[in-house]
Amino acid sequence: MMLLGLLLVLGLAGLALVAFMDNDGLFTASVGSVELFGYDATLSVGEVFLIGAAAGALLLVGLFMLFGGAGRRARRRMAARRELQAQRAENLALKRKHDTIATELAAQRAAEAGAADAEREVEAARAARDAKLARDAAEAESDERVSTR
Template identity: 85%
Template sequence: MILLGLLLVFGLAGLALVAFMDNDGLFSTSVGAVEMFGYQADLSVGEVFLIGAGAGALVLVGLFMLFGGAGRRARRRMASRRELQAQRAENLDLKRKHDSIATELAAQRAAEAGAADAEREIEAERAARDAKLAREAKLDREAEIEAEERLSTR
């Protein structure tokens, strides 16, 4: 749209310039023969004025098209930037949530590992106590056996 507007503006400006340069008698009733793009026309001052007014109107239409296209493009850019900022903010928020969840998970795993370690320590203490009790029981049985042997030998 912008390119079409520029082409229209430049084309009409060139057309108006050619019509002005070919007009020898500005204030006479007959302008004379005007040649544009291989065509020759015998124009009066009024006709040249109307052609100029039409060219000016078309220049204005071209400018409206030019600025309208530029404005639309600027609005699209602004909307795109806002969307990009929103996506970046959302990504940052998601990253923060991910980091907090990862931290919580690491803490939970550490607590579970700590609980597992504590449970292993308790199991190890039980096993050590059971082993100690088993040794003491074995020593007590051996002591009883020795005591019975001493009594039986007498």
């Protein structure tokens, strides 16, 4: 759409330039012969004025098309930029949530590992106590045997 508007503007500017260069008479006087794209036309000043007015109207239409296309393109770019910012914000939020969950999981695993270590220590302490009780019992039996002999 922008390219079509630009071509229309450039073509009409060329046509207006040709008409201006050939206009050297009064309003009703003949401008002379105008050649455009292989066609010859004898125009008066009034006809050149009307052609200029039509060219100006078409120039405005071309400019409207040009700026309309540029505006649509800018709106699309802005929408894409907003969507990209929203995606980045969502990715950042998800990353933060992931980091939080990873931290909580690591803490839970550490607590479980700590509980397992504590349970192992309790079992080791029980085993040591049981072994000491067994040794004490064995020593007590041996002491009783010795004392009864």
